Amino acid sequence: MIIGDAKNRTLVPSLVIAGGVTVAGLALPLDTSLEYTLTAAIVWAIAAIGLDVLVGFTGQVSFGQAAFVAIGAYATSALRIHLGLPTPIAVILGVGATGAIALLLGSVVVRYRIFGIATATLFFGYLVVTALMGDVLRPVFGGANGLAVPEFELVGSHGKPYLILVCAVLIVVVYLTCSLMDSQTGRALRLVKSNEAVAAAVGIRVSRMKMLSFVYCCILAAIAGVLYSGIVGYLGPEGFGIKQSVNIFAMLVVGGAGTVGGPILGALLVTILPGYLLRDGHISAIVFAAVLLLFLILLPEGIYGLGQRVGQWLVRVFPPLGRLSRRRARAAARSVRHDPDAATGTVGGASRAVDERPEAEAGIPALEIDGLEVKFGDFIALSDVDVRIRAGSVHAIIGPNGAGKTTLLNAVSGLYVPSRGDIRVFGASTRGVAPHRIRQRGVVRTFQTPAIVPDLDVLDNVKLGLDADEKGSFWADLLGRVATRRRERALEAEAQWALDAVGIDESRRSLLAKNLDLSEQKRVEIARGLVGHARLLLLDEPTAGLSVKQMESLGATLKDVHARFGLTIMVISHHIGFILDIADEMTVLDYGRVIGNGEPAEVLARPLIAATFMGVEAEAADAPGATVGTEGA
Amino acid sequence: MGLYISAAISGIAVGLLYGMIGFAIVMLYKSTGVANFAQGTLATLGAFVAWALVTDAGLPLLAAIPIALIASGMFGVIVYFVVIRPRASAGNLNITVRTLGLSLLLLAVMEWRWGALAPYRYPTIVQGDGIQIASVVLPAQTLLIAGVAAVIMVLLWALFRYTRAGLSFRALAEQPDTARLLGLRATRLSAATWGLSAILGTIVGVLLAPSAFLAPSMMESYLLFTFTGIVLGGLTSLPGALLGSVIVGIVSNVAIVAFSLEAGVLVVFAILLIVMAVRPQGLLGKQEAVRL
Numbered sequence: 001m002i003i004g005d006a007k008n009r010t011l012v013p014s015l016v017i018a019g020g021v022t023v024a025g026l027a028l029p030l031d032t033s034l035e036y037t038l039t040a041a042i043v044w045a046i047a048a049i050g051l052d053v054l055v056g057f058t059g060q061v062s063f064g065q066a067a068f069v070a071i072g073a074y075a076t077s078a079l080r081i082h083l084g085l086p087t088p089i090a091v092i093l094g095v096g097a098t099g100a101i102a103l104l105l106g107s108v109v110v111r112y113r114i115f116g117i118a119t120a121t122l123f124f125g126y127l128v129v130t131a132l133m134g135d136v137l138r139p140v141f142g143g144a145n146g147l148a149v150p151e152f153e154l155v156g157s158h159g160k161p162y163l164i165l166v167c168a169v170l171i172v173v174v175y176l177t178c179s180l181m182d183s184q185t186g187r188a189l190r191l192v193k194s195n196e197a198v199a200a201a202v203g204i205r206v207s208r209m210k211m212l213s214f215v216y217c218c219i220l221a222a223i224a225g226v227l228y229s230g231i232v233g234y235l236g237p238e239g240f241g242i243k244q245s246v247n248i249f250a251m252l253v254v255g256g257a258g259t260v261g262g263p264i265l266g267a268l269l270v271t272i273l274p275g276y277l278l279r280d281g282h283i284s285a286i287v288f289a290a291v292l293l294l295f296l297i298l299l300p301e302g303i304y305g306l307g308q309r310v311g312q313w314l315v316r317v318f319p320p321l322g323r324l325s326r327r328r329a330r331a332a333a334r335s336v337r338h339d340p341d342a343a344t345g346t347v348g349g350a351s352r353a354v355d356e357r358p359e360a361e362a363g364i365p366a367l368e369i370d371g372l373e374v375k376f377g378d379f380i381a382l383s384d385v386d387v388r389i390r391a392g393s394v395h396a397i398i399g400p401n402g403a404g405k406t407t408l409l410n411a412v413s414g415l416y417v418p419s420r421g422d423i424r425v426f427g428a429s430t431r432g433v434a435p436h437r438i439r440q441r442g443v444v445r446t447f448q449t450p451a452i453v454p455d456l457d458v459l460d461n462v463k464l465g466l467d468a469d470e471k472g473s474f475w476a477d478l479l480g481r482v483a484t485r486r487r488e489r490a491l492e493a494e495a496q497w498a499l500d501a502v503g504i505d506e507s508r509r510s511l512l513a514k515n516l517d518l519s520e521q522k523r524v525e526i527a528r529g530l531v532g533h534a535r536l537l538l539l540d541e542p543t544a545g546l547s548v549k550q551m552e553s554l555g556a557t558l559k560d561v562h563a564r565f566g567l568t569i570m571v572i573s574h575h576i577g578f579i580l581d582i583a584d585e586m587t588v589l590d591y592g593r594v595i596g597n598g599e600p601a602e603v604l605a606r607p608l609i610a611a612t613f614m615g616v617e618a619e620a621a622d623a624p625g626a627t628v629g630t631e632g633a
Numbered sequence: 634m635g636l637y638i639s640a641a642i643s644g645i646a647v648g649l650l651y652g653m654i655g656f657a658i659v660m661l662y663k664s665t666g667v668a669n670f671a672q673g674t675l676a677t678l679g680a681f682v683a684w685a686l687v688t689d690a691g692l693p694l695l696a697a698i699p700i701a702l703i704a705s706g707m708f709g710v711i712v713y714f715v716v717i718r719p720r721a722s723a724g725n726l727n728i729t730v731r732t733l734g735l736s737l738l739l740l741a742v743m744e745w746r747w748g749a750l751a752p753y754r755y756p757t758i759v760q761g762d763g764i765q766i767a768s769v770v771l772p773a774q775t776l777l778i779a780g781v782a783a784v785i786m787v788l789l790w791a792l793f794r795y796t797r798a799g800l801s802f803r804a805l806a807e808q809p810d811t812a813r814l815l816g817l818r819a820t821r822l823s824a825a826t827w828g829l830s831a832i833l834g835t836i837v838g839v840l841l842a843p844s845a846f847l848a849p850s851m852m853e854s855y856l857l858f859t860f861t862g863i864v865l866g867g868l869t870s871l872p873g874a875l876l877g878s879v880i881v882g883i884v885s886n887v888a889i890v891a892f893s894l895e896a897g898v899l900v901v902f903a904i905l906l907i908v909m910a911v912r913p914q915g916l917l918g919k920q921e922a923v924r925l
Contacts, residue, residue, distance in 0.1 A: 003724050003726040003727065004723065004724060004727070055726070061726065063733075105906075108906050108909050108910045109909065111909075111913055112909060112913065114668070114725065114726065114729070115662065115668050115863075115864070115868055116864055116868070116909060116913075118668060118729070118860075119857075119860040119861060119863070119864050119905070120864075120905060120906070120909065122857060122860070123857055123860070123861060123901075123902050123905060124902070126854070126857055126898065127898055127899065127902050130894070130895050130898050131895060131899075133895075134893070134894070134895040135893075135895075136895065242853070243737075246733050246737065249730060249733070250730075250734070253727070253730055282741060282744055282745035282748070283745070285737070285740075285741035285744065285745075286738065286741040286742060286745060288737070288741075289734055289735075289737035289738035289740075289741050290738060292730075292734040292737065293716060293731060293734040293735065293738060296723070296727055296730055296731045296734060297716070297719050297720055297723075297731065298720075300720065300723040300724075300727050
């Protein structure tokens with residue numbers, strides 16, 4: 001992960017911050033200069049909140065945010081000046097144009113990791129300023145001379161009316177952004193942030209989500225640009241350079257990434273400290289850079305994180321405060337507690353799992369792998385692998401470390417593209433099918449190290465499993481609980497049902513997933529698989545790292561869900577006892593080839609296999625709990 | 634035509650300079666996962682230190698440069714221990730933004746100390762026309778740059794290939810966690826890489842300043858083109874960084890001569906986007922397989 005945890009349910013604190021800034025700005029007797037600086041700070045805060053969505057919640061970067069502020073400002077102003085369009089229309093067109101440019105740039109850069117996106121956005125920022133300075137666009141944008149922006153109607157260009165406008169926009173932006181980040185869309189972004197491959201396997205369209213986040217980020221920049229053009233009254237290219245993009249990034253980092261409210265505090269500090277208190281000089285630049293570095297090193301969580309920690313400290317020192325916050329937490333827990341009848345009324349996994357097993361009768365295998373070959377460069381990881389898995393059976397894959405077991409699962413879930421051979425899921429080939437489409441056919445998998453979102457609570461993590469099936473709408477997510485309450489309640493009922501099925505205690509369900517123990521995290525991952533249209537469950541080493549007792553209870557859970565919902569399960573494990581307990585059939589891999597196939601006890605009894613894999617005589621291999629290799633120990 | 638050829642030749646020279654900066658950035662990126670945005674200002678600072686030794690302390694240039702190189706190596710190590718190492722667990726993005734903050738800080742200090750009278754004319758190590766082949770002139774400075782780039786490439790190659798430190802570095806770049814578990818002194822190695830980066834920066838700064846004129850913001854656009862060269866080359870490949878940088882140098886120079894400054898920037902950006910869209914692993918990079 002490239003940046004720290006994001007915070008959950010930031011709506012209330014963020015609105016308090018935005019409201020506090022508004023009240024302070026309107027009530028305090030500010031001199032003209034401070035009022036101007038404050039208004040400018042709030043404008044930059046809007047751009048920084050956009051960047052927070054991209055960086056803090058999606059885990060991407062942009063070092064060109066100021067360029068998108070410039071595009072929004074220049075486009076809107078040029079439309080007003082040259083075409084004489086009424087302000088609202090000019091704003092819509094200007095912001096829309098910025099969004100379109102962001103979409104074009106985003107479609108190329110989102111496929112890259114941090115280095116590529118950083119370079120491309122930084123370069124784009126430089127390019128925009130160079131173009132605005134240059135001769136070609138001078139007739140439209142005024143070149144180095146800049147563009148004089150006419151006053152806005154009603155609010156003018158400064159003073160309290162303009163401050164009210166800016167604060168109103170800020171509050172709306174905070175509300176929409178917090179709602180979006182706490183919704184299905186926000187959860188998907190956070191899974192993309194924590195692991196893109198896992199997100200794809202869960203059914204999320206990774207590139208599309210990254211584009212969405214990038215465009216949202218740039219649209220907020222454009223809105224900030226429009227407001228900025230009104231307050232400065234004059235646009236010059238030099239104010240939007242790389243330095244300003246870095247400044248916006250600094251606002252985010254100083255305020256606290258992944259918080260929505262934090263960037264507002266960061267923007268106030270970054271704008272008011274050098275601009276007003278130090279009157280912009282060499283010393284101001286040095287102090288600014290030093291403050292930024294100090295924050296990055298000593299307080300990577302930013303002001304928001306510091307505030308949260310001070311809050312927790314206060315609760316420890318003054319227990320009465322704690323009682324108050326506990327009451328709030330209890331109220332939240334009550335609203336989370338589930339109603340056992342709710343699941344039956346929904347489109348839940350429970351109701352759908354029963355009636356969707358025609359292939360078992362029709363004799364179509366759940367999975368057929370024919371002559372599969374997977375290559376990494378010149379290295380052949382799998383060759384000529386054939387596996388058939390009967391619908392409704394439990395099929396184990398074993399083999400020493402490096403035999404290609406995980407590679408096989410990755411090929412089935414579409415994360416690796418085979419160089420030869422075919423894979424058919426319930427009779428249909430997956431050749432050339434994207435991972436999220438394979439997921440939609442009911443192939444659900446878990447990963448060796450639990451691939452959950454560590455900074456999201458357990459219930460929300462399980463809801464992510466429904467992303468492929470219960471499509472939400474971006475626009476409804478923007479509006480928040482008002483629009484999504486019913487869907488969220490249905491998702492929650494499903495998630496509770498699945499957590500019941502895998503045996504996660506109710507008291508643990510509102511914890512952040514990173515606070516669970518390993519066996520619980522693995523169960524949460526299985527629950528995430530169960531909630532969707534899971535028909536074929538691929539489990540990658542569910543037993544690794546578990547104690548014997550935990551393993552037994554996991555085995556019982558698996559047998560239970562297998563029997564109840566008629567799932568087909570393909571499981572990798574090193575624990576022979578566990579496999580003998582749950583598996584109907586077994587395939588043995590070694591050096592990327594199948595060397596044995598059949599009923600587990602019978603296959604293990606073959607002298608060749610016992611000798612190769614256990615490194616022991618055949619009779620010892622039957623001992624329950626015996627392990628192959630040391631991975632699981 | 635002659636104009637384009639000489640533009641291309643000076644393009645190769647600046648491309649080699651981008652490439653040397655690129656080496657430093659790629660080395661740090663490979664071993665620590667951090668993109669060093671302070672590399673440009675480190676180069677400028679080195680050039681300023683050498684310049685100050687000449688003008689303020691009255692040293693000859695050839696004595697000032699070695700002192701500046703040693704000083705910048707030590708400064709790089711100090712930067713590592715003061716800015717990068719504390720709380721390294723904060724994540725790569727945090728550290729990357731720290732390098733941006735460091736860059737702002739060094740820039741602000743240089744502006745405060747030297748900014749008022751910038752840009753300065755910078756003394757050259759060699760002068761004159763060097764070699765003339767037919768109608769094409771290879772200026773001495775260009776030949777010097779090419780020579781220094783070649784020597785540095787051979788030295789770095791020998792360092793990675795034949796020394797213990799080089800082997801450790803490659804191990805760290807390949808498998809950082811495993812290398813640490815095997816008892817590799819990652820801290821010492823990272824500090825050394827920072828020192829080496831700062832030295833490479835100073836070499837580039839001193840070679841660049843005569844043609845670019847010395848100013849605190851001298852390296853801004855250079856750093857951008859360097860990063861572009863690195864992405865073209867494939868992010869983690871040292872020869873790729875050099876190849877990409879030389880391509881960027883030639884293309885931008887020729888485009889600037891043929892059209893205008895803006896066109897030069899635009900063409901390089903277009904190449905960046907095209908390579909990113911068509912060949913995401915870069916020219917010499919390897920496709921990385923995600924391990925799950």
